[in-house]
Amino acid sequence: MAPFPLPLEQILGHWGSYVIYLVIGFAFGYVLEIAGFGNSTKLAAQFYFKEMTVLKVMFTAIIVAMVLVFGAAAVGLLDYNLIYVNPTYLWPGIVGGLLMGVGFIVGGFCPGTSLVSAATGKIDGIFFVLGVFFGIFLFGETVSLFEGFWNSSFMGRFTLMDWLGLPTGVIVVGIVLMALVMFFGAELAEKYIGGMDLKKAPRWRFGAAGGLLMVGVVVLLIGQPTTADRWARIEREQGTALENREVQIHPGELLDYIHNDSVRVIMLDVRAEVDYNLFHIHTAQHVADVHALIPSLHLEPENTLFVVMSNGETAATEAWKVLVAEAVPNAYILEGGINHWIEVYGEGAFPAVGNPGDDALAYNFDAALGARHPAAEPLPENFNVVYTPRVEFEFKRGPASGGCG
């Protein structure tokens, strides 16, 4: 498994992990200040095409961070699945963005830069921060009036790759090129509208631009790891767990977790739909393609247990490999599958099939029962089931919210 991001809470403890954020915040504030972002006239000059500092700093930062993030992901150092990607709420985002644009040109800052400005004693910055507090206060008091809109056009973790259907590397190179074109336009504006002498600008910027573009092309050539690559990296460790049967949980353990109110159980039934319709465990969901589900599984809370099941174990094991390779935490396989479940909880209600094939349903059903049978939701107290517990909850890596939650 890719070693980064780090499970900070596990390493440093709950409050201890916050020290890291304090340090990162310090570097953030420091860089904003030396970039000149504590100075409102410097920021506002952007919107009169006189001095394009805002655009240059922002887009340089974006392309540098982007190339490094996807470069680290490409070589298997960083797991992009565990990176917080702001969920898309398209229209609230656009309306909020327009309001912020108005705030930017009227007030001269954005929230981050106003903090730096206020910290360096700029009185306009202090008034701006007070205004931000007032705006946030007003939002908290009025959001209930348009809650529907605020939660509308939700698209989840929706990336440019999903939208355009292009490989990550192509998007990365495309964004770098777009930024370089914007920088070129910005420098023309500074020359002809701002009257700046471009000969004074450092020459290393051409080399830096070329270097960044080259790293982007390398990221494109390496490509992002596929599920198979990811599995290959963890096969030794996880394959042993699989063979030692540390990740197969007994039906009794699953049933106990279903009835455990402090744990959220998500059951993924990966059998053919016909078998699912004949019989499945109550609240288990039929899954045709596990890959498509991965992004939503990453949004589940830390106390979620994922259990995959097939009739036996073959298909479930393959699905489990996908979950583990894609870094879904707390994923387990139902030991012996649905057949084992019916053996334990069916109370002899269904006649057994003479010689079922591998991973085939071992019982006969006269009708498609779905979950409409007591065996689909048995009560644990009616059964005396003994099992060896296997589930060990692991810490979730990466925070569940972004910088604005």
Next chain:
Amino acid sequence: MASLTKRLPILEKLSAKREANDYINPYLAGLLLGLVLFTAFFVTGSGLGASGGLNRLLVVVQDAIAPAHVDRTPYLLAMAGGDRNPLDSWVVFMTVGTIAGGFVAGWLNGRSRFETIKGPRITNQTRWLLAFIGGAFMGYGARMARGCTSGQALSGGAVLSVGSWAFMFAVFAGAYALAAVMRKVWN
């Protein structure tokens, strides 16, 4: 004191009342900011943020003044309902760090002083009023968009979120649309 500052250059640097240093080249600043942003993603899995921390600092005050109101408002409840501590969030610590980092950088470069920065044609009072109004728009918009320039545009942009890119262009569009009206304020 004077001899002491001569012997310790750092103290000489710290004593104010001197020429402010120039800001660094924007591309260099962008490169440094990009490295900070990458480090945040690499180590913690999340990017940068500012408005969320301000929000939670405000909720502390609201919770102290009107705890019942906080418990009845779903949006506030999620941060400070019951005995939940609104400061128990990484973004609060990042915000505190940002303030400290800005302060130190301004101090070391001789840019920390009480002053009002404004266009030449308006008074200080007008600038303060506009700053407050602009801040209010910013705060309201940032909460509506679920993030500010740092948390949405910068962080979400670098990890290629569609919503963050749409948001970023909306911010620039809003500012450019009103730039002509505000020309007198800044020029």
